[in-house]
């Protein structure tokens with residue numbers, strides 16, 4: 457970075473005056489929500505009004521819990537009047553990332569994705585960072601603001617989410633921010649937010665999955681039929697992996713004109729991603745990593761291939777596709 461954080465903070469603050477009505481636009485996920493909270497705190501009492509607005513619809517239960525438990529007020533972009541605002545900020549995204557951003561001219565862009573080339577009076581884009589929350593934590597520290605427990609918890613959760621608990625790329629800057637936030641965050645609240653991943657009606661899908669599962673030695677399969685969101689298949693596939701003898705978990709459902717198949721394994725055996733692409737890739741899209749994979753097959757190609765879409769036939773077909781390759785020995789390297 458050519459500018460020091462102090463210079464960055466000064467440059468950034470120069471964009472605002474006391475009469476400003478500030479709009480912060482985000483694609484709401486934990487990192488973006490936390491970054492918006494931090495930005496709001498930095499500008500607190502320095503502008504007339506600050507509104508945080510989300511361009512996406514928030515459906516993930518953990519994000520809903522974060523908003524509720526940390527008292528965040530978000531207004532959907534369709535419910536705001538853009539002309540009421542004198543300054544517009546985008547955090548944890550850039551203007552080309554979502555069509556709803558295109559109608560705005562931004563005064564400030566702060567993000568950690570690769571630069572999309574959009575010009576703005578103030579830009580701070582650091583692709584090497586694991587989270588925008590880490591950048592915003594530096595702004596707080598530089599401004600000598602001690603974050604409230606809720607703000608620190610939000611940033612803490614944002615960094616954990618975007619770095620997948622530091623399993624994904626993170627820099628020393630992310631680690632430093634995390635260490636600082638750890639001292640101020642409410643760890644119980646952070647754990648609670650992290651723990652929430654279900655909606656009440658998902659419990660019915662767990663019941664169905666447990667009742668209808670097929671256990672074939674160390675493999676568990678279940679085809680759920682039509683599901684309201686493929687997230688249900690992901691949650692149940694992860695849930696079955698928690699059974700001590702299970703090495704493969706394959707959960708599928710129909711959603712939005714496709715058969716979605718979620719594959720999980722213990723990471724010791726065959727590569728889930730290559731199993732998915734070998735066995736399902738010819739009918740749709742498939743891929744993933746060593747222990748996690750996903751296939752999506754358009755209903756028409758499945759129907760052509762199977763002859764029908766009955767629950768039983770679909771389930772049998774998936775079991776056969778997996779067993780055909782997974783029985784070929786412990787490793788495919």
Ligand SMILES: [Mn+2]
Nearest residue numbers: 487548588618
């Ligand atoms: Mn992010």
